[in-house]
Amino acid sequence: MEFRLIERIRELTAQPRDDVRIGIGDDAAVLAVPAGQELAVAIDTLVEGVHFPRGTAAADIGWKALAVNLSDLAAMGASPAWALLALTLPDADAAFVEGLAEGFAKLAQPHRLALVGGDTTRGPLSISVAVHGFVPPGKALVRSGARVGDAVLVTGTLGDAAAGLHALQPPLRDDDPRASLREFLIERLNRPTPRLAAGTALRGQASACIDISDGLLADLGHVCVASGVGAEIDAALLPRSSALMALYDEAGALQFALSGGDDYELCFTVPAQRLADVQADLSRLGCGVTRIGRIVEGAGVRVRGTDGEWLTTDRAGWEHFA
Amino acid sequence: MEFRLIERIRELTAQPRDDVRIGIGDDAAVLAVPAGQELAVAIDTLVEGVHFPRGTAAADIGWKALAVNLSDLAAMGASPAWALLALTLPDADAAFVEGLAEGFAKLAQPHRLALVGGDTTRGPLSISVAVHGFVPPGKALVRSGARVGDAVLVTGTLGDAAAGLHALQPPLRDDDPRASLREFLIERLNRPTPRLAAGTALRGQASACIDISDGLLADLGHVCVASGVGAEIDAALLPRSSALMALYDEAGALQFALSGGDDYELCFTVPAQRLADVQADLSRLGCGVTRIGRIVEGAGVRVRGTDGEWLTTDRAGWEHFA
Structure with a gap:
């Protein structure tokens, strides 16, 4: 089970990026940030019953878990590149995992986002995604720059x-x-x-x-x-x-x-x-x-x-x- | 509540790194990977009742959540730099959060690891940490290199x-x-x-x-x-x-x-x-x-x-x- 969700998303997205030097399947991924770019990173968790109602379709959960994180990159002016995914679910429900993978992949694909690692554990349903994107040095959009008259x-x-x-x-x-x-x-x-x-x-x-x-x-x-x-x-x-x-x-x-x-x-x-x-x-x-x-x-x-x-x-x- | 744990860990670790261009408090952190280094990334989750028994001290959970991830970097031959932390806990228990922050910071400090972002949500107790480290190009330790006679x-x-x-x-x-x-x-x-x-x-x-x-x-x-x-x-x-x-x-x-x-x-x-x-x-x-x-x-x-x-x-x- 450990890697089936992660592998399945990789199959569904199937976008080789040459900045992924070592991808899924080792102790950590190894990645190359392009020269002249800085790295924007964010993490967000969705918990069943808090961030989405019980009964939400697995594909919607997979989409949204990535979307809320990509939204953080958007708010910084960053372009998405890679993600990590940590899924906790009560049991090894193959249909649920397939739906989750499909929803995640459907949003990842057009943005050429590569899933580079993850972790699946047993427990109450929740999903954490960490995303990584690129932004030119000094060009990130911050919260602190608003000025009177803007x-x-x-x-x-x-x-x-x-x-x-x-x-x-x-x-x-x-x-x-x-x-x-x-x-x-x-x-x-x-x-x-x-x-x-x-x-x-x-x-x-x-x-x-x-x-x-x-x-x-x-x-x-x-x-x-x-x-x-x-x-x-x-x-x-x-x-x-x-x-x-x-x-x-x-x-x-x-x-x-x-x-x-x-x-x-x-x-x-x-x-x-x-x-x-x-x-x-x-x-x-x-x-x-x-x-x-x-x-x-x-x-x-x-x-x-x-x-x-x-x-x-x-x-x-x-x-x-x- | 949203940022109290994250802020508290930052206070306890207090290690400015000049590769952290924008740290905690914006939509995403912005980070600079040193020239001539690649980035090693991993994520692992600890769930109460699965990865640690109920009743485990908060400081032990904070330490271990970071330790299991740093261990992944160790296994790649990478040097730690930054972490993201996503905590889900049932209620806003100040003593628990303080203990968690202390345990995390105690391990982060000697490794000069900076917490650069996070997310705190309500729900069954679990903690996901994503770590980032550096490794020279081509020097990562992989699982696939063992040869007969080694x-x-x-x-x-x-x-x-x-x-x-x-x-x-x-x-x-x-x-x-x-x-x-x-x-x-x-x-x-x-x-x-x-x-x-x-x-x-x-x-x-x-x-x-x-x-x-x-x-x-x-x-x-x-x-x-x-x-x-x-x-x-x-x-x-x-x-x-x-x-x-x-x-x-x-x-x-x-x-x-x-x-x-x-x-x-x-x-x-x-x-x-x-x-x-x-x-x-x-x-x-x-x-x-x-x-x-x-x-x-x-x-x-x-x-x-x-x-x-x-x-x-x-x-x-x-x-x-x-």
């Missing part, structure tokens, strides 16, 4: 994943006209798309960047703390999908967009003089991008409602152990 | 950790004369010493190398499969500690030495003409080293008993999901 932008739409989690219960009948809208939201929850192309396009352009895993308010708040600034955002500007707006009222949709986790969109800041160029660059990549506010003096994130009044929020995104 | 050697003594696990129950009274012997074995279980100095000394010397995590027979078996050879070892030559020999009879001690996991000693092969030099080099480092057998044509590992007859074994070390 515009605040996000990719894609916000709140879909949290609404998808909410929409999982109760299941709708297939002939319910809202079923396809819910499907869209659940797909956003289970198969997030890491914004890798946007991340590399933002190198040298964005002053700060983070991926939205805990919710816009929480994650933009991290940028504000790291940069020593505050932020003001306009509720009316928040990009929200038509599925979200069709299935939830304004208050519910706003709550999901402000505080819902798991979207894995990028939130970033750009000096005013580069704003138009950045928006054009990302649009050219087919990546939706929306200006939602600006960086101000002070601390914390304030939200202006559609009536022009400041909102009070009782909840700044979900935090583990909060 | 000597088979191991560092240290074998079977102590498995005996330590066995000795945990029932606890002895403090005034029992055997208590200190058991303490030694339990320490070997909980605080394994990765053989990093031996590993780097074996670069260019050993023809194959592996660390003993699943037991001598299982791990030497991996070397034989990877190298396309067989091995013969002599039971009489197996290095065993005086504590093991005092607390168990010959049959029990032999079983632990052949099949017990968790010793994290190195098992390696050396061409005959380099044998004396290698033994002298490792002895000079204060690392015990013992020739236990030789590589032969064929496949599999055979053990010659003290009476000169081949032993039959019903169990080749413990394998997960076996």
Whole structure:
């Protein structure tokens, strides 16, 4: 069992990289970072019942475990190269392992990401992935570079994943006209798309960047703390999908967009003089991008409602152990 | 909570490395591999109730989670540099987290290993560590290089950790004369010493190398499969500690030495003409080293008993999901 998942993913991805000097099957992998590149590394764990509901399809778990890590590379402006995977599962369920491998490989393949090692153990279901990517020296996108006057932008739409989690219960009948809208939201929850192309396009352009895993308010708040600034955002500007707006009222949709986790969109800041160029660059990549506010003096994130009044929020995104 | 463990380990280790360009606190760490070095990476998970008994001290878990990974680097001949840590624990237990950080840091410190990132989540207790080390191009110790006629050697003594696990129950009274012997074995279980100095000394010397995590027979078996050879070892030559020999009879001690996991000693092969030099080099480092057998044509590992007859074994070390 020890290496069957790892080997199976290797079979499914099958992308030889000549920077992998020794791959799966020895005590450690041996890798060559290209000259003139630095190494970006991140690790994230998904635990059943915490990060995904019991009953989530194995392929969705495999995809998402890689996606949340690639999203961290995207937020640094790094290009993915290699991954390690540590899987803990209660028993040697061949169908589950095959599904997990397929989901992981489906996301790995287009990014030419090579799985170079891993570990499988018995225990309660959880999966940790460590990813490695390349970024030119000094070009990584950090959280600490936001400056007063910068515009605040996000990719894609916000709140879909949290609404998808909410929409999982109760299941709708297939002939319910809202079923396809819910499907869209659940797909956003289970198969997030890491914004890798946007991340590399933002190198040298964005002053700060983070991926939205805990919710816009929480994650933009991290940028504000790291940069020593505050932020003001306009509720009316928040990009929200038509599925979200069709299935939830304004208050519910706003709550999901402000505080819902798991979207894995990028939130970033750009000096005013580069704003138009950045928006054009990302649009050219087919990546939706929306200006939602600006960086101000002070601390914390304030939200202006559609009536022009400041909102009070009782909840700044979900935090583990909060 | 998210970063308290990670931050606490950083405080306790406090070793700035100038190859860490961006450390803990952003979406990913950014690292610079020194020119002329390749990167060795490995990941291993410890799960409560599988890899350590419930009730194991937090500091022992923190130490061991790093040790088992550093042992993988040792087996490749790599020098440690950086680690990522993913912890899942049932609740935010401050004393537990502090103990874990202390145990991890105590082993990290002398090796100048920097923790560069991590993730803490809620769930059943488990800990995954990914380690990164450096090795000169082409110098990594692989499993596949053993050749017929090579000597088979191991560092240290074998079977102590498995005996330590066995000795945990029932606890002895403090005034029992055997208590200190058991303490030694339990320490070997909980605080394994990765053989990093031996590993780097074996670069260019050993023809194959592996660390003993699943037991001598299982791990030497991996070397034989990877190298396309067989091995013969002599039971009489197996290095065993005086504590093991005092607390168990010959049959029990032999079983632990052949099949017990968790010793994290190195098992390696050396061409005959380099044998004396290698033994002298490792002895000079204060690392015990013992020739236990030789590589032969064929496949599999055979053990010659003290009476000169081949032993039959019903169990080749413990394998997960076996």
